[in-house]
Amino acid sequence: MRRIASFIACLVFLVLSGLSARAQDDEALRGAVAGFATAEGFQQIGAVIDALVVLGDPRATRVLAALGEGDLKVREADGGVFIVRGSAASVRLIDPVNGDTAGEAGGASLKKIRVNNRLRRTVRDAIGALTLTAADPAVRMRAAETLFANPDPDALEAVEAALERETNADVRRGMEVARAASLLLSDRSNAEKSEAVGAVAALGTREALGLLSQFRTGATGALELQAAAAMERIEGSLARWSIAQNFWYGLSLGSVLLLAAIGLAITFGVMGVINMAHGEMVMIGAYTTFAVQEVIRRSAPGLLDWSLPIALPLAFLAAALVGMLIERGVIRFLYGRPLETLLATWGVSLILQQAVRSIFGPSNREVSNPSWMSGAFELGQMMITWNRLYILLFAMAVFAVLLWAMNRTMLGLQMRAVTQNRRMASAMGIRAPWIDAMTFALGSGVAGIAGVALSQIDNVSPNLGQSYIIDSFLVVVFGGVGNLWGTLVGAMSLGVVNKLLEPYAGAVLGKILILVLIIFFIQKRPRGLFALRGRAVEA
C-alpha cells in the first residue's frame, strides 16, 4: 500500500508541476483494466490494481470504486470488463474507461471480480489518494477523511501539494488534520510533530485518541509528555460523553420496551386479562410489514421507502382482528379465571407461532430498513442511529395517541367505565361485551404497530413475540397495573437502569440485577410505581 501511495505522491506531484500533463491515453487505461479479465486470485487482482493506480489517471477512480463495491464484472463470452448497474436478470453495462453505456446483458453471463478486505482497503486508499485533487469539494473532503482514518506518511507530500491549492475552507480543515495524522507517523522534525499533536488533539474524538496512543508508543521526551497530556484531556471528555451516550441507549431501550408493553398495558393493565399471546400480536405486526414489503418489492419498488407508513394501519388492523377473534372465541368465556386465561392464551400463542411457521417458514424473514432509517449521525462525541431515534419518537407518538384515546374519546370513556364498574356501566346502556372486544382489539392492534417498529431492529421470525413477552409483563407490573403513565415511566426507567448497569456488570449480569431489583421493588410496592387508588382497585 505504501508503495502505491508513494507512486501516487510522485504522480500527483508531477501532474501538479505540469511536467507531464496527460501522458496517459485511453489505451493505457484500457490495457490496465483488461488485466482484471485474466487475473486469478487476490494476489493477481492486487497486481492489476497496482498497475491501474500507477497510471495516475483520475478516471481510474471510477473503475476502482466499482471494484470495491463489487460492480466490476467480466463478460465470460469475450473477457470484456464492464461496470455493471442494476441487478437480477438484465443488467446495464458501462464502459469502465469513458463511462458510456455499452449495452445490456443477462446477469448470469457476467462474472464478478472478487475482492477481499485487504484489496478493499487498497482500493479505498488508492481512491483517497487519487481524489485529493478532484474537482468536487465533497469528493476531496471524503479523500481527506479517508486519509485521516488511515494515515500514511508516504501520502504526506500529496496532501501537502493538495493543501496548497485548496480553496474550500472546510476541505482545508479536513486536509490539515489528515496531514497532521500522517505526519505523526512520519520522520519529520519534532517541531512539526508537536504542532501535529496539537492539531489532532484539538479534534477530541476517539479516532484522535487512537492516533495519539499509537504515536505515543514510538515517541520520546517532550513529545511523549505532550501526547500523554493530550490523551488524558480527550479521555476525560470522552468519559463524560459516554455517560450521555449510555443514557441515550437507555432511553432507546426504554422506548422499545414501551412499544412492546403498551398494548399489554391495555389488555392486562386495563382489562386484567393475562394475555400470553400478546407477543404474537407483535409478531403479526412484524410479519404484516414483511408482507407489505414483499408486495411493494414485486409491484412498486419505488415505494419501498414508504413501506413502514403503509404497513402501520394494516398491521394495526391485522393484529386487532386476530385479537378480537381471540377475545370472542376464547377469553370471554374465561373472565374472572386468571389461571385458565393464562393457560388458554399460552396455547393460543403456540398455535399462532406454529401457524406463522407453517405459512412463512421457520427461518428469519428479511425486512429492509428504509433509507431514512439507516445509518447514524454524530452529536458531539455521541453517535445516534437514525432507526433508534425514529423508534423513540414513534413510541412517544403511540403513547400520546393512546393516552388521548383513553381519556378523550367516547370509546375510551366506555372502556374505563366497563373495567371500573361493569354492572353500573351496563345499567347505563353500555354494551359491555362489545366494549370488551373493542378494548382487546385496541390493545392487540397497538401491539401490532409495535411489531412494525420492532421489525426494524430485531428478527422477523416466529419467535419474535416470545422474546418480548416477559419484558412486557415486567414493565406493566413494575409501572403499576392499569396506568398508562406507569407503563411509560416503568419502561424508560428499566431501559436506563439496564443500560447504565451494562458497561459495568455486562449484559447477562445486568439483566439478572434488574430482575432482582424488581423483585425487591414489588415486595415493597406490590402495586407497582403508580398504583391505582380507590374503587377501581377493588373492581
Add this chain to the structure above:
Amino acid sequence: MKFPKRTISIAALAALAAATAMTPVSAQEEPIKVGILHSLSGTMAISETTLKDAMLMLIEEQNKKGGLLGRKLEPVVVDPASDWPLFAEKARELIEAEKVAAVFGAWTSVSRKSVLPVFEELNSILFYPVQYEGEESQRNVFYTGAAPNQQAIPAVDYLMEEEGVERWVLAGTDYVYPRTTNKILEAYLKSKGVAPEDIMINYTPFGHSDWQTIVSDVKTFGAAGKKTAVVSTINGDANVPFYKELANQGVKAEDIPVVAFSVGEEELAGLDTEPLVGHLAAWNYFMSAESEANAEFIDTWHAFIGDENRVTNDPMEAHYIGFNMWVKAVQAAGTTDADAVIEALPGTEAPNLTGGTSVMLANHHITKPVLVGEIQDDGQFETVWETGGLVPGDAWSDYLPESKPLKADWVDLKCGNFNTETNRCLGTAQVGN
C-alpha cells in the same frame, strides 16, 4: 367411460397380483428405520427444520439408488420442540419404540449432552452435524461438525496472518459452546503472544436484541491504534440485531472485521447483507463452493424442496457426509447392528461437498477442510482462504491444560478420554464434562 363393476374389480385384482409378483423380495422385508431428531418448533426450529428436510432428501435419494442392504430406508421424524429434556425422551422413543438403526440429530450442545446417556444406555448411534466446542468423545456419537481446531483456530490464524489483527474481541452468547471455544481461543491467543489487555471477552444472553452498548464498546476497543477484529460465537437469533447494529453504527469490515462461527447462509437469509460485505465466517463448507458434488447437491436440494431460493449450509453438508459414511459402514458390516456399525465406521471415507474426501477418525470426528469466507451482497460467502489439506478433528483441545494430555481413540484404546500422562482411561464419569 363406464365399466361394469366386476370388470373393475377383476382388473384391480389382476393388477394387485401382478404387483405382488413383480415386487422384489426386498420390499417385503422390513424397511430400515432412520431416526431424525431435530426441533421442528420452538426457538431452534429456525435452524433445525432445514436439517430435517436435508435428511429426508438424503434418505429419498438413497432409496432411489435401491436402498440399503436390499431394504428400503424409512425416515422416522420426531419433534423435540427445542426442549432439552424432551430430546432425551424422543431419543428413547426413537430407539426403543421405533427401533431405528441410527439417529441423525441435535443442534445445540445442551441438547446433545441431554441425549448422550440415552444413546449410551440403549447402545445406538447418533450423528451430530453441528460445529461444537469439543472436549468430548463418546462411543455412540459420531461428530460430523467441526471441532474447535477445524474452525475457530484456523479462523484466528487467518485474521492474524492475512489481516494483521493484534487486538481481539471474543463475543459470544452465554452458554457452553461460546464459553469453551473462547477459553480455548484465549489460551491460544496468549500462546501466540497476545497481551491480556488486547483481549476483550463479552457474553450476552440468548436472543439478546439491544446491541448498542456492545457495538459501541467494540468501537472504543478498536480505536486504540491497533488492528482489531471480533470473533463472534453469538448464536442464532441474536445475530440479526447484532449485524444490523454494526451496519448502523458504521463498523466496516475493512476496519473491524467480524468473523463468525455460527452464521451461515441460512442465518444471512433474514438480513440485508449490503452493509455487511467483507465480514467473515469460518466453516467447512459454503454453498458457493465450486465442485461437481456441490452443484449436484444444490440441484437435488432445490428440486426436493421445490424452491430455488433455499440455501444450503455447513450442517447440511455434515449430514451429507455422515449419512454417506453410515451407509458405507452398514454395507461394510452387512448389518445395521449398532456394535458392528460403530466398529466399521472409523476409517470409512465419504466425499465432502468441497471436492475432497473426508474420513471418519478413531476419535469419532472427521477430517474436513477449513474455509474462511467473506459475506457478499447476495447473502452468499466468497471463500477467501482455505487450509491446504483436510484438518483432522481433535476431540480434546491442545490449548487447555486440563484437556491437553487427553486422547480419544475408539479403535485401539477403546476410550474417549485416555490420559496419556497417567496411561489411564478416565471412563464415562468424565465424558461430557
